[in-house]
Amino acid sequence: MAACIAKFLRPWSPGVLPARWTRYNPYYLEPEPSKEVYRIPVTELTDEQKAAQELKAVRPIKAAPPGLTSSVFSDPTVSKFVNMMMEDGDKVLARSIITQTFESMKRKQVEKYHKAPATEKEGIECNPYTIFHQALENCKPIIGLISIQKGGKYYQVPTPLTDSRRRFLAMKWLITECQDNKHRRTHMYEKLSQELLAAFMNEGNVIKRKHDMHKMAEANRAFAHYRWW
């Protein structure tokens, strides 16, 4: 009886402890996942690489996040896309959707390949990873709009974007387009594969959205001087 009560008086600690923090001391170094870096013989290292290796002996290293692997199949862009699609921390579901998307894209492209005449066979791209990368590249906007306040009013000012921002916008547009503007009875992987193949061909709603952004920027080019950076 006393033991049961004492159980509740113990200091509570969570059953699962997070190993990687989000706010590390800047002293900590990033983990290096690629095997090629470690396979270089000591004699062929450049001065920078030698300095980096020596630094690793004295500085602590951050814990590797669960999405980081040294496998040949890991792709940082795909990992970022999976993270952006993930809801409530369900990475398994997001990753399975992406795998199904790639599978369905490959099936469609291989079907097209076999049905096409011999002259057109070389033009058809079957690798889903190249299709994904090319589609993302086609969806990235070149110029963005920023809301700047001047004289009490807010103006949409055209501004250059960083690479990370452009990649984020492309991925965000793809995901929201597939979530909102499609028939509700289709699976997400089906919607994604349709949208990615369309973007690969420079068609579809995401490309249209990118063009709309560019047109707005072009219309507002008079306000470009409101920027001060």
Add this chain to the structure above:
Amino acid sequence: MATKGSGLQAKVSRMLSKDFGKPILKPNKPLALRNEVANRKLRQGEASCLTEMSVMMACWKQSEFNHAACAQEVQAFQRCTALAQAERKARMGQESSGQGGRLHPKQANTLLKRHPNLYREI
């Protein structure tokens, strides 16, 4: 030096006193230096890469937003933005270290906090 200081004090106290009719000075803040410096704003910069942007937009208008036709201008614009960003980063690093022979207002404030002027009896 001491004589100079006392002469100024005498003049100021005469201007503040009500013995000779209305006082000449009616300060609402203490007539002493504060232990901090105002944070001066950076001089206003201009927008970077405007020419490249306008050239690219003219090309877009001509070719009805056909991006394949404007590849050269787009690449020039992207090169310009990369340069501008690198320049901005270098400038930020340089400004925090030294502002052309003068102290940065933040550094001046830190120093003054450590060695303040005492104008109140503690």
